[in-house]
Amino acid sequence: MEIGAVIAGLFTLAILTFLYRDNPVYKMAESLLIGVSIGYVLVITWSSTLVDLLFEPLFAQGALSLTLPLLLGLMMFSRFHHRMSFLSRIPIAVMIGSGAGVAIPAMLEQRTLKQMSATVMPLLTTSGRPDPAAIVILAGVLTTLCYFYFSREHKGMLGVAAKIGTYFLMIFFGTTFGYTVMSRMSTFIGRMEFLLTDFLRLTG
Amino acid sequence: MRLQTRHWVFASLFVLIAVVMASGIRLSVPVSPETQRMYDFIDSLPAGAVVLLSFDHEASSLPEIQPITRALLRHCFEHDLRPVGLALLAEGTAIGYRLMQTTAREYGKEYGIDYAYLGFKPQYVAAILSMGESISATFPQDYLGRPYDSLALLHGVENYDDVAAVLSIADGSFTTHWMEYGGRYGVPVIAGVTAAMVTTYDPYLASGQMQAMVGGLRGAAEYEKLLGRKGGGGARGMLAQSAAHLYVILLIILGNVAYFIKRRRSA
Amino acid sequence: MDRKIALVACFAFGVVMFAQYFSAHPVAHQVNQAVLEYWQIIFAFALVLGVVGFCQTNVTQVRKGHDRPYRMAALAGFVAMPLLATFWGIKAGSPFLWMFENVQAPMQSTVFALLAFFVASASFRGFRARSVPATILLASALLILLSRTWIPGSMSNWLPDAADWIRNNPSMAARRAILIGIGLGSLTTSLRVIVGIERTWLGGGK
Numbered sequence: 129m130e131i132g133a134v135i136a137g138l139f140t141l142a143i144l145t146f147l148y149r150d151n152p153v154y155k156m157a158e159s160l161l162i163g164v165s166i167g168y169v170l171v172i173t174w175s176s177t178l179v180d181l182l183f184e185p186l187f188a189q190g191a192l193s194l195t196l197p198l199l200l201g202l203m204m205f206s207r208f209h210h211r212m213s214f215l216s217r218i219p220i221a222v223m224i225g226s227g228a229g230v231a232i233p234a235m236l237e238q239r240t241l242k243q244m245s246a247t248v249m250p251l252l253t254t255s256g257r258p259d260p261a262a263i264v265i266l267a268g269v270l271t272t273l274c275y276f277y278f279s280r281e282h283k284g285m286l287g288v289a290a291k292i293g294t295y296f297l298m299i300f301f302g303t304t305f306g307y308t309v310m311s312r313m314s315t316f317i318g319r320m321e322f323l324l325t326d327f328l329r330l331t332g
Numbered sequence: 333m334r335l336q337t338r339h340w341v342f343a344s345l346f347v348l349i350a351v352v353m354a355s356g357i358r359l360s361v362p363v364s365p366e367t368q369r370m371y372d373f374i375d376s377l378p379a380g381a382v383v384l385l386s387f388d389h390e391a392s393s394l395p396e397i398q399p400i401t402r403a404l405l406r407h408c409f410e411h412d413l414r415p416v417g418l419a420l421l422a423e424g425t426a427i428g429y430r431l432m433q434t435t436a437r438e439y440g441k442e443y444g445i446d447y448a449y450l451g452f453k454p455q456y457v458a459a460i461l462s463m464g465e466s467i468s469a470t471f472p473q474d475y476l477g478r479p480y481d482s483l484a485l486l487h488g489v490e491n492y493d494d495v496a497a498v499l500s501i502a503d504g505s506f507t508t509h510w511m512e513y514g515g516r517y518g519v520p521v522i523a524g525v526t527a528a529m530v531t532t533y534d535p536y537l538a539s540g541q542m543q544a545m546v547g548g549l550r551g552a553a554e555y556e557k558l559l560g561r562k563g564g565g566g567a568r569g570m571l572a573q574s575a576a577h578l579y580v581i582l583l584i585i586l587g588n589v590a591y592f593i594k595r596r597r598s599a
Numbered sequence: 600m601d602r603k604i605a606l607v608a609c610f611a612f613g614v615v616m617f618a619q620y621f622s623a624h625p626v627a628h629q630v631n632q633a634v635l636e637y638w639q640i641i642f643a644f645a646l647v648l649g650v651v652g653f654c655q656t657n658v659t660q661v662r663k664g665h666d667r668p669y670r671m672a673a674l675a676g677f678v679a680m681p682l683l684a685t686f687w688g689i690k691a692g693s694p695f696l697w698m699f700e701n702v703q704a705p706m707q708s709t710v711f712a713l714l715a716f717f718v719a720s721a722s723f724r725g726f727r728a729r730s731v732p733a734t735i736l737l738a739s740a741l742l743i744l745l746s747r748t749w750i751p752g753s754m755s756n757w758l759p760d761a762a763d764w765i766r767n768n769p770s771m772a773a774r775r776a777i778l779i780g781i782g783l784g785s786l787t788t789s790l791r792v793i794v795g796i797e798r799t800w801l802g803g804g805k
Contacts, residue, residue: 132697136705143709147342147716159669161706163676165423168699170650170677171684172422176452177643180473181636197637201644205651217605217801219641223455224800225609226638228789229616230457230513235789238512238541239782243775246539261768268772269779276780293776294732300773302736303766304531306743307548309718311396311528313349313576314549316715317569318395319708320349331356341723342716359749364759391704392711423707426689426699433691455642462635465628469636476690516620534766535775550747574749576715581744583723584737591727 130326137327140319268296341583348579352572359570360557366537367554370544371407373497373522379412381496382489384463384519385432387417387424388456388506393526394427399552399566400524401431401501406559409439409446413496414485417449418471420456420506428501429475444483451475456509464492464517492519497543499524507533511541524551549573606795613793653677676702739765 142157182198185191200222206215247269249262274286275293282290324331377383385405389397408415417432419425429449436447443449450471453459462470467489468480480486488494497520500507507523514521520543525533527548536542546555550573552566616634619627654677657670683695690696728734746762791797 132701136701139702139706140709143706143713146713147346148339155669156672157706158710159673160676161703161710163673163678164680164698164703165707166650166653167677167680168426168695168703169422169646171681171689171695172425172452173454173643173646174681175477175684175689176425176475177454177639178647180451180471182640182643185472193633194640197640200637201641204641204644204648207648208651214601217601218608219644220800221605221608222612223638223641223645224792225612226616226634227457228609228792229613229618230461230620231785231789232617233620234512234516235782235785238515240779240786242539242541243535243779243782246535247772247775261764264768265772265775268769269776272773272776273779276776293773295735296769296773296776298732298735299739299765300531300770300777302739303743303770304528305736306740306747307530308528309577309580309722309740309744310548310550310573310747311393311526312712312715312718313573313580314396314527314569315393315708316345316395316712317349317353317549317572317576318398319705319712320353320572321395321568322705324350324353331354338720338724341720345716345719361749362759364763391699391707394704394708395712423703426696427704430691430696430700453639454646455639458635458638458642462632462639465632465635469632531766531770531774534771535778538767538771538775570749573747577744577748580719580722581741581748583719584726584741587723587726588728588737591729 133326137323140323140327267292272296345576345579348575349572352575353568355571357571358567359553359574360567361550361553361570363554363557364551366544367546367551367558370404370522370546371555371558373544374404374407374411374413377411377413377496380414382414382416382485382494383408384495384498385415385417385428386498386500386502386506386510387419387428387431388421388500388510389427389503389526390421390423391427393503396526396549397501397503397524398427398431399549399569400546400555402435403552403555403559403561403566404499404501404524404546405432405435406438406561407555409436409441410559415447415499416485416489416495417447419452420459420509422452422454424501425452425475444478445485448483448485449475450480456506457513460509460513461516464514464519467491492517495519497522502526502529504529505532507542508536511536515541527551602798602801605801606798610793610795613789617793650677739770 139157142153145151146154182194182201186194186198200219203215203219206212247266249259249265251259251262251266253259271289271293273293274289275282275297277286277290280286385408387401405415415432417428419428432447432449433443436443441447450467451474453462453470459470468486471480473479474483492498492514498510498514500510500521500523502523503526507521507525507529510521521541522544523533523542524546525548527550530545530547533542533545537545546552549566549569553570554566556566612634615630619631654674657674661667661670661674680695680698683693683698687693687695726737726740728737742758742765743762746758750758788797792800
């Protein structure tokens with residue numbers, strides 16, 4: 129039996145012991161997982177970003193313009209010094225500002241306007257009959273948006289629309305729950321297949 | 333050792349899945365229009381086209397995402413497309429590399445000519461936008477440290493204009509970012525996602541911002557059927573999944589029956 | 600004063616990155632490319648900062664004797680990965696990848712797989728048709744679960760179609776409304792961050 133499969137199987141069973149209750153075996157496995165995960169992220173970040181985008185171009189190829197991001201990155205570590213910790217706000221400001229700037233057109237165009245335009249569809253088919261799908265979609269979007277409008281009390285027409293919006297939301301949550309159950313079961317089925325096939329060798 | 337109700341629920345599920353999986357029975361599933369749409373989309377791409385494969389998932393969803401990825405990669409290789417892998421999540425890096433390597437080996441594909449793997453870049457928004465300007469500037473080297481220009485496959489692939497599609501393999505909202513930030517450059521986006529994320533992306537599929545989507549282990553089983561492959565990871569889990577669903581439905585019914593009986597007694 | 604410098608920097612970069620979206624000029628593209636590169640590099644330093652913080656916390660706790668075996672296991676795992684990568688690389692067949700495939704990935708996916716059990720338990724204990732909205736939620740969940748189950752007979756024809764219609768129409772409509780709401784909210788939050796109204800990212804202190 130392959131040693132990797134044995135190790136993986138034992139760790140899998142260690143994690144599954146949590147189903148009975150929290151215990152030292154599970155805690156030890158979990159602690160090891162946390163340490164290995166963080167070590168993995170450090171290695172991947174170092175090799176794929178810091179070496180690739182910064183150290184090699186700056187020190188091996190002489191791209192002096194990269195001195196600025198190097199300085200900004202080093203400023204992040206000023207957080208460990210009480211008096212100098214204010215410096216760490218500047219690289220954070222660069223990241224936050226850049227993120228906010230690129231988000232505005234993306235959110236406006238892709239998430240809002242395109243979704244709104246996709247909602248506005250012909251409500252009658254070419255034969256003149258009502259299209260139930262288009263009507264349901266339009267009604268669903270409008271009433272759900274009414275539910276999320278909290279600037280006025282949900283009374284009268286707004287209250288009725290918000291109530292209908294609630295029902296649409298419940299359909300969405302129920303559908304999502306069904307798919308989530310599917311997804312979680314799939315993950316466990318995958319682990320069970322590993323245990324039966326690679327670890328215990330009961331199936332082929 | 334005190335066992336509570338939940339322990340019996342857990343144990344029953346464990347035993348049920350174990351027995352069904354051990355039986356080795358495989359179910360054939362009908363192909364849904366959604367999966368057929370993905371198959372037709374990949375089939376419509378010209379042979380030799382470059383497809384960016386973004387591994388935007390963590391190791392936690394590997395049992396579900398691996399069969400989907402394998403099926404889609406196999407189709408890409410069978411159709412002579414040239415997948416270029418990358419990861420926007422650190423954990424997806426190693427997973428993507430191994431999956432591409434092992435699947436490419438099945439088809440005798442050569443690294444650097446038929447496929448490539450660029451590795452990981454953090455800050456997904458910056459990475460997606462940066463590739464729209466220049467993929468070589470975003471990834472000066474591939475995952476193995478080879479210069480971008482040294483890979484024959486990547487000659488002439490400068491930005492999204494030179495890419496036929498982006499295939500996002502996701503267990504979270506990263507595919508949304510591909511559409512929102514990559515949408516600026518008009519690159520077609522397709523996705524292989526976990527079942528839990530399917531309803532999240534439905535509006536994008538309906539609006540045409542996403543061209544096609546395959547979801548969950550069932551989607552993988554359907555895709556394997558379209559590829560004519562028996563015994564794939566998706567198909568093997570179908571009976572177990574059906575059993576698990578029936579078990580959950582039974583639990584819901586039992587729980588509600590007990591609730592209504594209790595309510596009637598107290599009324 | 601330093602808060603003002605940070606706010607000015609946030610404003611400047613926000614405006615630049617917003618404005619470049621509307622320009623096809625080569626200089627705008629160069630500025631865009633440069634800022635995106637800086638962003639990724641700074642973010643990588645932020646990740647390293649988090650790692651350093653993790654080490655600091657665990658070493659301090661080990662010295663104090665709190666949960667010593669567990670914290671030492673975490674530190675051992677953390678130290679092992681860069682050591683393995685340094686001496687044997689990160690290619691296929693390397694000990695680094697072996698650790699990922701046989702230690703990290705199996706444990707991580709098993710932690711996630713635990714949710715299957717908790718979902719089953721929650722279905723039994725918490726999923727009640729207490730009200731009309733709860734009943735609608737329950738009914739749609741049951742429909743989806745049944746439609747994805749192998750059921751012999753005529754139900755296997757209309758169930759998947761009914762489930763797909765529910766998913767592609769009323770469910771999708773609600774999700775779309777949520778998306779539009781989130782889009783508008785993100786838009787206003789981004790504007791507030793750029794002009795300096797939203798300052799929570801600055802943190803406390805002077």
